[in-house]
Amino acid sequence: MINPVLKRELSVSLRSPRTFIALCVYVILMTVITAVAIFIMKSNILYSGFTPSSATNLYVFMGVFQLGIVMIFTTAFAGTAISGERERQTLDVMLVTKMSTLSIVLGKLTASLSMVCLIIVVSLPVFGIAMYFGGVGLFDVFALAFFTLSAAVMVGGIAIFFSSLLKRNVTSIILTYIAVGFLTIGHAVLLLAGNYIASVTVLANGSDALADRASNIFAISDVLLSFNVVFGLVSLFDTLIGSFSLQNIAYYSTIYTGYLRENSFTSMVWAFNIIFNLIVAAVFTLLASVVIKPVKNSRKYR
Amino acid sequence: MLEVVDLVKNYGKFRALNDLNITVSDGIIYGFVGPNGAGKTTAMKIMSGLLTATSGSVFINGENVVESPRALREKIGYMPDFFGVYDNLKVDEYMDFYAGAYYIPYKERGDIIGNLLELVDLSDKRASYVDSLSRGMKQRLCLARSLVHDPEIIILDEPASGLDPRARVEMKETLKHLQVLGKTVIISSHILPELAEMCTEIGIINNGALVSSGSINDIMRAMTKKRVIHIKPLEGVERLASLLSEIAIVSDIRENIDNVEFEINGDDKDIAGVTAKIVGEGIDVVFVKEKEGNLEDIFMRLTKEDEND
Missing domain, CATH: 3.30.70 (Alpha-Beta Plaits)
Incomplete structure (x- = not known):
């Protein structure tokens, strides 16, 4: 039997013209941005034809843009999923039914993600433009779509947790943006800054012991950076189009200090990242179901 | 029979329910009366499994439902004092959603929903959008929703608030009909004359404790x-x-x-x-x-x- 919450959400949202209009606006926006990107590339003085390399750049650009959009949309959808029910005064009535809180949360989360799936699916033809010019294959497009979806699942899990924890939609959305911002940008900036400080310290003291400790810091930092969605996406691009962006990031994080660090990134950071995203989503979804449970445990009072 | 035994609910230092004891016999309409802040809604939410009690028990036919919230949900239908509805959802879809939430098999839903909409006199509104209904109709729809799983006990928190006289009369008639069907109804209201008309027994709650309980005449006799x-x-x-x-x-x-x-x-x-x-x-x-x-x-x-x- 289909989850009743998911069924209701889908029938309501798909009936609304707003969904259709929003999807149309998104596809048009993606198309316009892609057209502008092609135009800019063609206007380059050094232009020597729209090569497969240009198509690859376009694919990377579109992939990053879509990931950003999907994360924003997922926060907006899932961040209001439970708090919206609370604001609408429909949550209590749902909690007295026989549905478990996990089932309610999963229904709301999958409904939010189904909208994100629609966004990803309707944008596939736009990605086809990059395929048309060569350099990007069908597998690349679907792999990127799957990675984007895994990131959306993670953001959705975090968003629905805050939505369950907080009473107001606005606070839930703001906190989700802060959390996702930290997990994507803040956490990377902190770790890269740590790399920089470690390399400066090693160079200033010149001791072997410190150099060993710095190597450990770099290794731990690389592992922690593998959790980062942005690094996962970069790794995916490296794997699909054969670039070395991840190594370059590690290299440039210390090169300006004059310290040449080794990097321990594997080529499978993106796969590691997908698993991490799904685990984070599962943990936060479970937490959300505990938070909204009206009577926490079956227990004897007295 | 529903029995609330020594129910206590604390919100920090504030004691909302203070050893509340209530016994409601089967098939009666029990009026729950008390001034604002007396603890009516808190007690009703605990009875419905929406709130954890600090201590005490709620028994339905001898089974402590505080220990098994799932059993409680099967036996209780709850209508809160304030509730919202979903935009873009039709009356029968609204009912179907809650029938699904109670895991009622799809095949049985049509008849159940039809009968309930007839009971609350909303059969002709089946294809209407819920947000287009009047307040009285929404109240009746919410009542039908609370009955979708055929509960033994129906808890209604201020079901007549904000209704015009005609809608109140219709609600009263529906509740009397429920009593005829053998349901136990626990209802809170500020409209005391109407409560007096339809209730078999009343319980007066103040400062979180039951001040008096029984038929209106019994209470009167005990007082005078x-x-x-x-x-x-x-x-x-x-x-x-x-x-x-x-x-x-x-x-x-x-x-x-x-x-x-x-x-x-x-x-x-x-x-x-x-x-x-x-x-x-x-x-x-x-x-x-x-x-x-x-x-x-x-x-x-x-x-x-x-x-x-």
Whole structure:
């Protein structure tokens, strides 16, 4: 039997013209941005034809843009999923039914993600433009779509947790943006800054012991950076189009200090990242179901 | 039978429920009355499994449902004092959603929803959008929703609030019909005369504790100890009043246009004895009627006494 919450959400949202209009606006926006990107590339003085390399750049650009959009949309959808029910005064009535809180949360989360799936699916033809010019294959497009979806699942899990924890939609959305911002940008900036400080310290003291400790810091930092969605996406691009962006990031994080660090990134950071995203989503979804449970445990009072 | 035993609910240092004890027999309409902040909604939410009690138990037919919230959800239908509806959802879809949420098989839903919409007189609105319904209709729809899983007990928190007189009458009729169907209804309301009309028993709650419980007349009797009787003679109001003044257990005699009102300090047997004596003195009696207790009077007296304490 289909989850009743998911069924209701889908029938309501798909009936609304707003969904259709929003999807149309998104596809048009993606198309316009892609057209502008092609135009800019063609206007380059050094232009020597729209090569497969240009198509690859376009694919990377579109992939990053879509990931950003999907994360924003997922926060907006899932961040209001439970708090919206609370604001609408429909949550209590749902909690007295026989549905478990996990089932309610999963229904709301999958409904939010189904909208994100629609966004990803309707944008596939736009990605086809990059395929048309060569350099990007069908597998690349679907792999990127799957990675984007895994990131959306993670953001959705975090968003629905805050939505369950907080009473107001606005606070839930703001906190989700802060959390996702930290997990994507803040956490990377902190770790890269740590790399920089470690390399400066090693160079200033010149001791072997410190150099060993710095190597450990770099290794731990690389592992922690593998959790980062942005690094996962970069790794995916490296794997699909054969670039070395991840190594370059590690290299440039210390090169300006004059310290040449080794990097321990594997080529499978993106796969590691997908698993991490799904685990984070599962943990936060479970937490959300505990938070909204009206009577926490079956227990004897007295 | 629903039994609430020594229920306590603390919100930090504030005690919302203070050893609340209630017993509601099967098939009755039980009115839950109390001033704002008395603890009615808190008690109803605990009974519905929406709130954890600090201590105490809720038994339904001897089973402690506090220990098994799932069993509670099967047995209880709950309608909150404030509730919202979903935009873009039709009446039958709304009902179907809740039927699904109670895991009612798809095949059975059509009949159940049809019957419930008929019960609340919304059959002709089946294809209408929920947000296009009037407030009274939404209240009735929410009542139908709370009945979708055929619960034994229905808890209604202020179901008549904000309704116009016609919608209140319709709601009252629906509740009476539910009683006929054998449902136990627990209802809170501020509209005391209406509650008095439809409730079999009432419980008056103040400061988180039950101040009094029972039928309105029982509570009245317990409060006054004396019963107010009206006797209408075929003729001779003055003679009747004079005769009553000679009876020791009768007091506060008042002559009305066509009847005599008096207080009697006694039970049913004493009333029968007084009536027999009047008839024996040759006065033809048209009726003997005990004045029914007024819920508003009881409520004001009990809650005032409690405040003074």
